[in-house]
Amino acid sequence: MAAIEFRSVTKRFGQTVAVDQASFRIEDGEFFCFFGPPLSGKSTILRLILGLEKPDEGEVLIGGRPVNGVGPAARNVAMVFQNLALFPHLTAEQNVRFPLVERKTDPEMIARRVAEVSGKLHIAHILHKLPAHLSGGERQRVAIARALVRDPVAYLMDDPISALDARLREETRVELKRIQTELGRTLVYVTHDQEEAMSIADRMAILEHGQIRQIGSPTQAYDQPANDYVARLLGAPMINILSVEADAGAGVLRLGGGAITLPLSAVPQGTSRVGVRPEDLGITKAGDAGKATVFEVEPLGGFTVVTLSAGGNRLRALLRGQPAIQTDSAVGLTMNPAAAHFFAQDGRSLARVGS
Amino acid sequence: MTSIRLDTLTKKFGAFSAIRTMDLEVHDGEFMALLGPSGCGKSTTMNIIAGMERPTSGRVLFGDRDISNVPMTRRGVGFVFQNYAIFTHMTVRQNLAYGLKARGTAGAETDRRVGAIADFLQLTPFLDQPSAKLSVNILQRIAIGRSAIVEPSIFLLDEPLSNVDAAFRAVMRTELKHLQRQFRQTMVYVTHDQLEAMTMADRIAVMDHGVLQQVGTPLEVYNNPVNIFVARFIGSPGMNLLPATLVELGGRLHADLGKAGLSRALTAPLAAAARGQKSRDVWFGFRPEELSVAADTAGLTLAVTFIERIGSRTIAHFDAGGVAVKGVFENDVALQAGSTAHVVAQEQSVRLFDRATGQAIVGD
Amino acid sequence: MSGVTEAPGAAEAGDDARASRKLGLYLTLPAQLLVLFIAVFPLLMQLYISLTGWSPLTGMGWWNAWSLWNSFQNYVELAVDNRWWSALLRTLLVMVVCVPAEFLLGLGLATLFMDNFYGKRAFYSILLMPMMVVPAVAGYMFFMLFQSGGPVNDLLSTLSGQNIAIAWLSNPSLAMVAVMVADIWQWTPLMFLILLAGLVGVQEDQLKAATLLGANWRQRFVTIMLPRMKTIIIIALAIRTIENFKIFDTLYIMTGGGPGVATETISVYIYKLITNDLNWGYVAAIALVILLTLSVALGIAISRMGKASTEVTK
Incomplete structure (x- = not known):
């Protein structure tokens, strides 16, 4: 059993509150992601789980056991560091066996464990090499193997693949997910990359200034963000968040200075801003609907990002394929009212009317 | 006018060929992305254009002028470094004014232009702050402003967005492209990120192992890659x-x-x-x-x-x-x-x- | 930028940290006391002796020196001791000439070494050699070089075409010049080494950026290299100033402080006091005054350094 639980945990460093009243429960075998911008407290949470920091308030439990007074060594939680921290003067094998040698494990046992993890991580053929002679992905796997060789109840990773280039990151994250699924071990993962978080997490916690703003599956967080902060953090291009202006006479809500309108009947009480995902915006010929000017067209090949100027706002639309749209041309804007996200003054999400 | 032409350019570092016989023309006012994985020779190409490296053979021409023997001080290209190379012992203002001061521009004129560029890049509030402790997003704008202030007709950028956070990167992509369309400098942009190249460039030059693989508009290289390297490299995921x-x-x-x-x-x-x-x-x-x-x-x-x-x-x-x-x-x-x-x-x-x-x- | 982790160093705050700091103090206390004893005991002993007329010739142990108590008489004598004052002036003169000369030569050489040239490595090794020569040997070397019939005069003769036989070491002002030449020869390499480290540390990209912005060599040097090397320059100057103040071995072997007292620096003077006059109370007083002066100078240098480094570090 290796569920990890925080009960109202607060951690301060002098005046700054690094983690503020955090409560969550990571289930056994779960791939759980902490996601947020730099300094949002995600690394501190990892350090609290590891036991490198002690909470100022609240309780940390691992496997149902309070561990506030338990030192890092006794928690049996392994860590894969951001920079991998492989020893450059040791071969892959010496790196992997290091934690066991440190603990004076029986040599036969060491050999068995090393063989087992290197088999699981497909690194048996590179064990004789020095880290300098390994590719980024291989180094990654060696670092994971080193974390796993002690047979920890859970393992933690702090932005482990951020140093890789974009293409390799895409490959590696799928690989990580596969490894975790095969091992069935609890994995706590910290990242600042929303795409990575959404791709691999079973569930994720989105952080801001040490506070957890939402916990849920990536799909939940993306489709039903708890607030505008979460909505803005997930999705690329970023969600469009527009000011609103009610026009009671016409019975419509005008978004972003009138570029788009929504029937007032579809708008919940207390709406102060409306969010529209770029993929929910449509572009038509000018005159059909709300007016906008094309500011920039960015072809991605399979998709096209169109940046629009509308009523002093800058909006982004994500279109399928390679539509022929000219910069500086006037176009119309459409959107599906059912795809709108409504936010109150304080940023809280409001339930859609009728849902 | 300032087109850039690379004429049978090669570059060797000892036995290693960083660039193998490269011919490339960047038109006047064009936004050209040099795209490829690390070690493909794109940065070397850029350094040769800027005059930081000398080609092993071949010529570099700005317009019709062979500038192969012009030292980098006098090439007059704007250059934004990947790490921005901000003069951290100076204030933002001193950074921005550096190029004008080096040229001996009059004080009043310098002040006016620093003010204008700071305004344009929203750096005015930071002008008199020491640049050492500013955020990456601001450093990046200082780097652009510092090069832009001398109004170079050729602008070279070496992975300028690789250090900024994802959200800001998306914004900067659009802004940079818009900026270039407004001022119409000839721009060469080095990147390993196909997304940046696709979204910003007029044309993309794809490189691998020192060899120019394909030159074309983003949609040309996406739709009709000339070989499997380009096919795999362009697109997310690749072909x-x-x-x-x-x-x-x-x-x-x-x-x-x-x-x-x-x-x-x-x-x-x-x-x-x-x-x-x-x-x-x-x-x-x-x-x-x-x-x-x-x-x-x-x-x-x-x-x-x-x-x-x-x-x-x-x-x-x-x-x-x-x-x-x-x-x-x-x-x-x-x-x-x-x-x-x-x-x-x-x-x-x-x-x-x-x-x-x-x-x-x-x-x- | 992936290196951004949340306040890792901040762990020192909190009760925990305070407790562990206390424990650390207990653990290091014996060592600290030992260091204190080693550093403070001789100092106190010196202070004590400096207030007496004690000398080993008196035949009594130094701890009994109180019977020769003469209050501040040693210090009063020092204030009117012309030989001391001229030794001090001479020391300062050597410092004022040698340290800047070593600095400028070192900086010039270091700048040359920023570029690649044929034989750079060999030159590098040769340049560092003087620093490795035992000062006594260097002293003897220069003693031989500056003899009337020595190589220096031979060289000058060849260059000028006349027979030159300058008595370098027996002419009071020329002896000083010879001593300075020897010091500069021996210690320019250290300056060179420190300043080269500083120059290499200046980010190459910043220099390139300045170059691309049209700055010429002089502008780059003044606006980028010098400010970024401020800390290391202060360190280099401080080290050499302190060292130079204590100039002794090479000089003593070359001239023995002579002719007469023409090259007598503080160290030479003290050496003579100890070995010839055996007036240890007086020597202790001089030593304390020098220590005090140097400490104040060093304190100023360090505080300047701190300021400079906060300005330069990113």
Whole structure:
């Protein structure tokens, strides 16, 4: 059993509150992601789980056991560091066996464990090499193997693949997910990359200034963000968040200075801003609907990002394929009212009317 | 005017060839991206244009002028470094004014131009702050402003966005492109990120191992890659490439994809080009975005290994007899990891590459 | 930028940290006391002796020196001791000439070494050699070089075409010049080494950026290299100033402080006091005054350094 639980945990460093009243429960075998911008407290949470920091308030439990007074060594939680921290003067094998040698494990046992993890991580053929002679992905796997060789109840990773280039990151994250699924071990993962978080997490916690703003599956967080902060953090291009202006006479809500309108009947009480995902915006010929000017067209090949100027706002639309749209041309804007996200003054999400 | 021409340029570091015989013309006012993986020679190319490195052979021309022997102090190019190379012992103002001061521009004129550029880049509030402790996003704007203030007609940028956070990067992409369209400098932009190259550049020069692979507009290189390197490198995910054998079936040419099944008949022009080839062994290529789920058991038979939902799109990972295939779908796609799927790559989207050379087989 | 982790160093705050700091103090206390004893005891002993007329010739142990108590008489004598004052002036003169000369030569050489040239490595090794020569040997070397019939005069003769036989070491002002030449020869390499480290540390990209912005060599040097090397320059100057103040071995072997007292620096003077006059109370007083002066100078240098480094570090 290796569920990890925080009960109202607060951690301060002098005046700054690094983690503020955090409560969550990571289930056994779960791939759980902490996601947020730099300094949002995600690394501190990892350090609290590891036991490198002690909470100022609240309780940390691992496997149902309070561990506030338990030192890092006794928690049996392994860590894969951001920079991998492989020893450059040791071969892959010496790196992997290091934690066991440190603990004076029986040599036969060491050999068995090393063989087992290197088999699981497909690194048996590179064990004789020095880290300098390994590719980024291989180094990654060696670092994971080193974390796993002690047979920890859970393992933690702090932005482990951020140093890789974009293409390799895409490959590696799928690989990580596969490894975790095969091992069935609890994995706590910290990242600042929303795409990575959404791709691999079973569930994720989105952080801001040490506070957890939402916990849920990536799909939940993306489709039903708890607030505008979460909505803005997930999705690329970023969600469009527009000011609103009610026009009671016409019975419509005008978004972003009138570029788009929504029937007032579809708008919940207390709406102060409306969010529209770029993929929910449509572009038509000018005159059909709300007016906008094309500011920039960015072809991605399979998709096209169109940046629009509308009523002093800058909006982004994500279109399928390679539509022929000219910069500086006037176009119309459409959107599906059912795809709108409504936010109150304080940023809280409001339930859609009728849902 | 200031076009840039690289004429049979080569660069060797000892025995290592960083650039092998490169010819490239960047038109006046064009935004050219130099794209490739690390070590492909793109940064070396840029350094040669700036005058930081000397080519082993070949010439660099600005307009009609051979500037191969002009030292970098006098080339007058704007250059934004990957790490920004901000003078951290100076204030923001001193950084911005540096180029004008070096040229001996009058104090009043310097002040005016620093004010103007700071205004434009929203740096005014920071002008008198020491630049050492500012955030990366601001440093990046200082770096751009510091080069722009001397109004160079050629602007070189070395991965300027690789250090900034993702959200800001998206904003800066649009802004940089817009800026360039306004001022129409000749811009060379080095990046390893195909997304940046696709979204910003007028044309992309794709490099690998010191060899220029393809030069074309973003959609040209995306739609018609000249070889499998470009096909894989451009696009996110890159193009799917399956080893296949061409077979004649009832007068039409199909690709036999082994376990995955038989492709639909190739389009007539592609088939004609493929028939002109000596070998029947090809790479069968198609974009992940152009894959669709078949209504019945027609199409290719692939094992679904993993489903990734990333916000607005869902990426399905398939296994086609040991070869990984990816598809990008809408979020409501009915695919399950562990099941078998029948998918169709539209005839128009199919690209073929010679298996021996990796070069594209192109129909008329 | 992936290196951004949340306040890792901040762990020192909190009760925990305070407790562990206390423990650390207990653990290091014996060592600290030992260091204190080693550093403070001789100092106190010196202070004590400096207030007496004690000398080993008196035949009594130094701890009994109180019987020769003469209050501040040693210090009063020092204030009117002309030989001391001229030794001090001479020391300062050597410092004022040698340290800037070593600095400028070192900086010039270091700048040359920023570029690649044929034989750079060999030159590098040769340049560092003087620093490795035992000062006594260097002293003897220069003693031989500056003899009337020595190589220096031979060289000058060849160059001028006349027979030159300058008595370098027996002419009071020329002896000083010879001593300075020897010091500069021996210690320019250290300056060179420190300043080269500083120059290499200046980010190459910043220099390139300045170059691309049209700055010429002089502008780059003044606006980028010098400010970024401020800390290291202060360190180099401080080290050499302190060292130079204590100039002794090479000089003593070359001239023995002579002719007469023409090259007598503080160290030479003290040496003579100890070995010839055996007036240890007086020597202790001089030593304390020098220590005090140097400490104040060093304190100023360090505080300047701190300021400079906060300005330069990013």
